[in-house]
Amino acid sequence: MRTSRQSSQSDGHATEVRPGSVPRPGGVPLGLDRRIGPAALCVAIALLAGCPRPQSAGLTVAGSSSVQPIAEMLADRYMAQHPGTQVNVQGGGSSAGISAALSGAAGIGMSSRHLKPDETGLQTFVLARDAIVLIVHPANPIKSLTTAQARGVFSGHLRRWDQLGGVSHEITCITREEGSGTRGAFEELVMGQDTEISPGAIVQDSTGAARAIVAGDRNAIAYVSLGMVTDEVAAVTLDGVRPTHETVVRGQYQMTRPFLLLTRGQPSAAARAYLDYVVRPECRQIIADEGYIPVTAGQTP
Amino acid sequence: MRLRETVIERSLLIASLSSVGVLALIALFVFIEGTPIIFREGVLPFLFGHRWAPTKGDFGILPMIVGSVWVTIGALVIAGPLGVACSVLLVEIAPRKVSDLMRPAIQLLAGIPSVVYGFVGIIVLVPLIRETLGGPGLSILAAAVILGTMVLPTVISISQDALEAVPNSYREGALALGLTQWQAITRVVLPAARGGIAAALVLGMGRAIGETMAVIMVVGNATGLPHSPLQPARTLTSNIALEMAYATGGHREALFATGVVLFLFIMALNTLAHLPSRRRGER
Numbered sequence: 001m002r003t004s005r006q007s008s009q010s011d012g013h014a015t016e017v018r019p020g021s022v023p024r025p026g027g028v029p030l031g032l033d034r035r036i037g038p039a040a041l042c043v044a045i046a047l048l049a050g051c052p053r054p055q056s057a058g059l060t061v062a063g064s065s066s067v068q069p070i071a072e073m074l075a076d077r078y079m080a081q082h083p084g085t086q087v088n089v090q091g092g093g094s095s096a097g098i099s100a101a102l103s104g105a106a107g108i109g110m111s112s113r114h115l116k117p118d119e120t121g122l123q124t125f126v127l128a129r130d131a132i133v134l135i136v137h138p139a140n141p142i143k144s145l146t147t148a149q150a151r152g153v154f155s156g157h158l159r160r161w162d163q164l165g166g167v168s169h170e171i172t173c174i175t176r177e178e179g180s181g182t183r184g185a186f187e188e189l190v191m192g193q194d195t196e197i198s199p200g201a202i203v204q205d206s207t208g209a210a211r212a213i214v215a216g217d218r219n220a221i222a223y224v225s226l227g228m229v230t231d232e233v234a235a236v237t238l239d240g241v242r243p244t245h246e247t248v249v250r251g252q253y254q255m256t257r258p259f260l261l262l263t264r265g266q267p268s269a270a271a272r273a274y275l276d277y278v279v280r281p282e283c284r285q286i287i288a289d290e291g292y293i294p295v296t297a298g299q300t301p
Numbered sequence: 302m303r304l305r306e307t308v309i310e311r312s313l314l315i316a317s318l319s320s321v322g323v324l325a326l327i328a329l330f331v332f333i334e335g336t337p338i339i340f341r342e343g344v345l346p347f348l349f350g351h352r353w354a355p356t357k358g359d360f361g362i363l364p365m366i367v368g369s370v371w372v373t374i375g376a377l378v379i380a381g382p383l384g385v386a387c388s389v390l391l392v393e394i395a396p397r398k399v400s401d402l403m404r405p406a407i408q409l410l411a412g413i414p415s416v417v418y419g420f421v422g423i424i425v426l427v428p429l430i431r432e433t434l435g436g437p438g439l440s441i442l443a444a445a446v447i448l449g450t451m452v453l454p455t456v457i458s459i460s461q462d463a464l465e466a467v468p469n470s471y472r473e474g475a476l477a478l479g480l481t482q483w484q485a486i487t488r489v490v491l492p493a494a495r496g497g498i499a500a501a502l503v504l505g506m507g508r509a510i511g512e513t514m515a516v517i518m519v520v521g522n523a524t525g526l527p528h529s530p531l532q533p534a535r536t537l538t539s540n541i542a543l544e545m546a547y548a549t550g551g552h553r554e555a556l557f558a559t560g561v562v563l564f565l566f567i568m569a570l571n572t573l574a575h576l577p578s579r580r581r582g583e584r
Contacts, residue, residue, distance in 0.1 A: 065546075093547035172437040177522075178356050179547030196354070199364070199525035202439055202533050205517070205543050216428060217437065 058086025059270045063097015063110030064181050066130065066225060067259045070290050071110060074278050077286070087274065094181040098122070101262040107271045109262035112181035113188070121264060125275055128259040128292040131226035132186050133243045134236035135211065137218040142166040144237040147255075150190050153221060156198030161219065173201040174210045174222035182207065185257040186223050227291025248293050259292065331564060335557030347558065353524045353535075355544070355552040362559055364526045368441070368534035369510055369566070371527060372520065375445025376452055376509040381502055383449070384456030385491075391457070392464040393486050411454035419518030422447040427519055436531035439521035445530070447515050452505040459504060463497020464490060503574035507567050513538040537563040 061071055068091045075087040092100070094111040098119050101109025112130065115122065134150060136142060142164050145153070152158035154173055162168045175197050176183035183197075191197060204210045210222040215232035226243055229235050235243050238255060247253040261278075263271050277283065284294035339347050342360050350361015387407075391400045422443055431438030467490050475485035491498070521533020522543055535543075541556050541563075548556055 091546075095547060095549050099549070170436075177543045177547070178354070179544055179549075179552065196357075199352070200523050200532075202437060203522035203524070203535070203543065205522075205546075212423075213439070217431065220437070 058088055059108065059274055060088045060090065060100075060106040061108045061110060061261075061274075062088075062090040062092055062100045062106035063262075064094040064112040064259070065091040066094075066112040066181050067110040067127065070128070070259075070287055070292065073286055073290075074283055077283070078274060078277050082273075085270070093179060094184070095179065098262060101264055104264055107263070107268060108274065111260040111262060113184045113257060115260075115262075122262045123265065123267065125261040125263075126258050126295045127261050127278060128287045128294050129248065129256050130185075130259055130292050131243050131248045131253055131256045132182065132189060132223050133226050133229055133255075134221060134223050134238065135214050135229060135233040136221050136236055137214060137216075138232070138234045139218050140166065140234065142236070143234055144240070146239050147190055150236075150238065151192070151195055154186075154191065154197050154201065155195045156200055167219075169219045172213075172217055172220040173198060174213055174220055175201040175203055176207075176210065176223075177203050177205050180205075181257075182223070182225065189255045189257070190223075225291070229291075245288070245291070245293065256293075258295075328564065331557055331560045334554060335559075335561040338551060338554040339558045339561065348562070351526060353540075355548070355555050358551070360551075360555045360558070362537070362540070362555075362562065364524055365535050365537045365540045365559065366562065367526055368520070369536040369538070369563075371441050371530070371534060372444045372448060372516065372536055373506050373509045375441060375530065376448035377502060377506055379445060379449030380452045380456050380505055380509075384453050384501065384505070385460050385498060387453070387457050388461040388464055389486060389491070392461055393482075393490065407454050407457050410450075415451065415512060415515040416518075418447050418451055419515035422515060422519040430531070434531055436529075437521060437533060439519060439533050440531045441520065441527055441534050442530040444516050444520040444534075444536075447519055448509045448512055451512060451515065452508045455508050456501045456505040459501035460494070460498045463494040463501065466497065467493045500574045503570055507570040507574065510536075510566055510570065511538060511563070513542050517542055537566070 061075065068089060072089045075089050078087055079085055090106070094113050097106065097109035097111050098115065100106035101122055109122070115124065134145065142161060145164070149158065149164060153171055154175065158164065158171065160168065160170055187197065202213070204213065207224045207228050211224055211228060211230070211233055214220045214222045226248065237243070238253070241247050241253045243253050248256055261275060267275055287294040338360065347360055347362060348366070349363050350359065351363055352359040352361045353364060391403060395403070426443050426446060427438035430436070430440060430443055471489050471493055472485055475489040476482070480488065516536050517539040520536060520539060522535045522539055523533040524535055527534035537559050540559050544552065545556055
């Protein structure tokens with residue numbers, strides 16, 4: 001070890017290292033130093049260990065991260081009541097769920113958006129309906145918007161709250177990342193074909209993060225699932241309809257999307273048993289308790 | 302005995318080669334996955350396109366390049382003077398007791414997980430910026446301050462080593478000629494260590510540009526071109542991490558292509574960091 005000098009006056013031993021040479025960093029992780037090799041190796045080994053093993057006899061349910069929480073609860077319940085069965089629930093997003101169901105990688109795919117015209121060959125079962133709700137800070141006087149106003153806000157045409165009759169301050173829009181099912185549903189239901197979410201909008205990669213920002217910022221607005229609305233934020237009345245469980249069930253609140261379960265062709269025996277199970281009354285109660293609107297399952301075109 | 306030596310030598314060689322090999326494999330993989338879309342879209346439209354809407358087929362990453370550059374320069378503006386000043390204090394001025402106490406503390410700063418920095422940023426810094434300076438709070442400024450703090454240990458410890466490598470005869474000579482301690486530091490020691498200090502700054506930049514988690518949490522991630530430090534922006538790293546989960550097809554390739562650009566940035570910075578010393582070594 002080099003001796004560290006106390007002051008320039010001290011008569012320490014001169015070190016043999018040339019001035020200005022790049023010294024070895026002492027214990028500080030750097031961008032691309034030699035430590036990245038072993039670290040990368042560890043990661044590679046971990047990835048190998050995590051590679052998909054050959055499918056066991058269990059059923060894999062994969063897809064939308066919005067559906068995932070209730071799917072996990074239902075799977076736990078199903079496994080508890082049917083000893084010996086195995087249901088694996090995986091996230092990955094709606095698109096991944098649809099392609100997993102199409103390729104057969106998952107027995108059941110989950111999607112929180114409608115299928116696109118080119119996504120054919122799947123049987124769809126509606127598990128529940130979810131409403132997309134605009135949320136603002138509870139102190140924000142604006143608690144009601146029209147769809148056109150919401151479109152204006154998120155496209156960046158309406159930039160200030162006073163343009164909507166609120167405080168004199170800029171609007172902070174919070175959106176989800178490209179590929180998110182919630183964003184896809186919001187684009188489909190509010191933005192429409194021709195308008196796009198403003199590139200100036202803040203992007204967060206989870207509903208929880210978006211909600212946390214709105215809870216802390218009086219000038220923020222975001223969209224989340226109905227089940228994610230808490231007391232920290234205020235739900236915005238859209239086109240005169242308050243988003244509640246009842247208004248969604250009655251069909252008055254229009255901004256809703258389906259939670260779909262998908263199988264390739266006719267479901268296998270294991271998938272069939274599971275699909276029959278999740279529409280039982282106790283399962284519908286679980287879905288309702290989570291803030292989503294259970295649907296009497298039936299095939300939809 | 303000799304056989305044992307050979308076996309040990311060989312296994313050490315294999316171990317060290319494997320780490321280089323893994324690096325090469327990662328680079329190869331990222332380039333194979335990422336370059337096709339760059340050439341399909343065209344290098345210039347990809348690098349200088351203003352619009353990023355991958356699900357609609359627009360892959361312009363200029364806003365992310367600009368975001369990364371702004372955030373990194375901001376971090377350097379904060380960590381550079383602070384880090385160099387701190388290393389001067391530790392090596393040249395502070396009594397041994399003080400520096401013995403500070404060194405481990407600074408090392409500890411490097412050991413704090415980045416998600417913790419991000420969390421502190423969201424809870425403390427973002428509301429502070431929102432209340433005092435305006436804007437949404439989630440901004441380039443917030444990211445620069447957090448990153449500046451995160452790269453401080455890198456800057457401090459490398460410039461500290463550079464200062465310690467300055468032979469004591471330089472200091473003694475300067476003082477013998479009648480310079481004050483401050484003059485000796487600014488006129489003799491710092492210029493003598495400038496190569497190492499420059500390397501410290503560039504390596505700090507490399508670390509700042511590669512940081513992901515803390516940045517995602519405080520930078521706002523908006524895809525538009527930023528016009529002020531108080532606006533949200535998106536960096537190359539946060540672009541990849543945000544959208545990787547759901548990306549498929551061309552979108553996925555575009556994220557790998559973002560990785561290629563990031564890779565080139567970091568390679569360039571690391572090469573730059575090692576240039577001055579190599580030149581000096583040849584002399």
